[in-house]
Amino acid sequence: MINCIIVDDEPLAAKLLENHIFRIDHLKLIGKADNAMEAYKMIQSQSVELMFLDIQMPHLNGIDFLRSLSQKPATIFTTAYRDFAIEGFELEAVDYLLKPITFERFFKSVERILRNTAAPQEDFIIFRTEGMQHKIFLSEIIYFESQGNDIKVVLATKESFISKNKITDLQATLSSKGFIRIHRSFLINIDFVSAFNTTEVLLGNHHIPVGRSYRQEFDAFISAVSKNRLL
The missing domain is CATH 2.40.50.1020 (LytTr DNA-binding domain)
Incomplete structure (x- = not known):
């Protein structure tokens, strides 16, 4: 199981991501936050392996929040804007998803992580x-x-x-x-x-x-x- 969190101040967007996560057996949603400070507390107190991170948020945007972390979980940016794509990839984000996010596009993004974390087959x-x-x-x-x-x-x-x-x-x-x-x-x-x-x-x-x-x-x-x- 991959522990993941959603960081998004838009309730409908967060709910859509939650529904997508529940459709994939290997993902476990362990928390949701609507701002960077709440997300920071989650990362410090739990083992977060994957973060779905909105960019446009109050007080501290997703780009600056991820940049501030010394230990970064795998991150998939979620946003309604294309303008931040280059900055997102400079931070080695797994992917950059444009809202509204379809399940097909969501799964394609998550599949990269599932493929990289799959346990080796025993001989x-x-x-x-x-x-x-x-x-x-x-x-x-x-x-x-x-x-x-x-x-x-x-x-x-x-x-x-x-x-x-x-x-x-x-x-x-x-x-x-x-x-x-x-x-x-x-x-x-x-x-x-x-x-x-x-x-x-x-x-x-x-x-x-x-x-x-x-x-x-x-x-x-x-x-x-x-x-x-x-x-």
Whole structure:
């Protein structure tokens, strides 16, 4: 949800914006103000991420108000006049809407913000087992264990299943996603590492051996990761 406020001294214009906002699920209207001072109090006391700001207002116009803010929320100017468009864009406003504002024009403006704030899609991988295809998020996988021509997938949910895959293929695909080969039979998710030494890695209750030929690569990986985060 994107918290937004309306700053407009015209009741009908403010009501129209309110109706537009209520039609978009990802917008949450947390306040309305009819002057800059009221809007300032809202911004100081709440997390305001988007402001619909009228330009022609009493005491302090929208341009000067936005210019005065040290921390500016994303702002869409709303006005009946074209004259201030250049100044509005100089302040890096998201858009400049002319009244009366249609919903189509309103949505086009808001869609830019929705697109920029959309959460990234979590990575997943598809496994085939007995005629079924399973979508598994990488964050759920603790480790893979090679079992002949199959692979055992062990999940954080304490479930596991067998799939027709090669550990070398998974290593090639997932090495850039936080997975590392520490043994000829094991590919682990580094996020689940809770303890380790030169011969063994602990992933929760799972004890995984570190193969001799993989020890140097594992030590280098741990050193690189430790510079950016604690394990």
